[in-house]
Amino acid sequence: MTSALSGPLPPTNLRLDALDERILWELTKDARLSNAALAERLHVSASTTHARVRALRDAGIITSAHIVVDYEALGLTVQGLVAVRLRAQARPQVKTYAREVIQLPNVLSVYFVGGSVDFLIHVACTSTTQLRDFVASHLSMDPVVASTETQIVFDHLIGAQHKQGADGLAAMRRALA
Numbered sequence: 148m149t150s151a152l153s154g155p156l157p158p159t160n161l162r163l164d165a166l167d168e169r170i171l172w173e174l175t176k177d178a179r180l181s182n183a184a185l186a187e188r189l190h191v192s193a194s195t196t197h198a199r200v201r202a203l204r205d206a207g208i209i210t211s212a213h214i215v216v217d218y219e220a221l222g223l224t225v226q227g228l229v230a231v232r233l234r235a236q237a238r239p240q241v242k243t244y245a246r247e248v249i250q251l252p253n254v255l256s257v258y259f260v261g262g263s264v265d266f267l268i269h270v271a272c273t274s275t276t277q278l279r280d281f282v283a284s285h286l287s288m289d290p291v292v293a294s295t296e297t298q299i300v301f302d303h304l305i306g307a308q309h310k311q312g313a314d315g316l317a318a319m320r321r322a323l324a
């Protein structure tokens with residue numbers, strides 16, 4: 148099984164138990180947790196969490212760890228989400244386009260999506276003028292692009308940082324009433 152943009156995906160038949168899911172949830176909320184702090188939070192031994200985290204990495208369930216950067220504190224005070232629709236003739240270049248765009252300055256994330264647009268591109272800039280120029284110069288002028296639409300981000304909340312409880316992944320799978 149492969150993703151259109153990222154290559155092979157981990158097997159979907161892996162059996163994770165409640166402890167594996169609690170480890171994943173705690174690391175999703177804060178990837179900086181030391182192994183000792185993770186073990187203490189989950190009330191298990193440090194050797195258990197170390198072995199479990201290593202197994203989750205080896206299985207491809209944990210692919211990396213990230214930090215959240217305060218871009219505003221770094222002078223990048225404007226963030227935008229740019230919706231990009233490719234020309235119909237450019238459909239074969241979807242993978243190439245994504246690999247090129249993610250390398251552009253100011254690009255934080257690229258999402259290949261379904262619907263009326265093909266990509267949502269998250270960017271950080273020093274000003275609305277820089278955002279406008281970035282979209283005009285780097286995104287709109289690309290010959291495979293049919294159109295762009297830019298939304299200014301006023302605030303960005305990360306779900307795992309605001310949810311309480313240790314059953315975050317199980318809660319996400321529960322049926323909605």
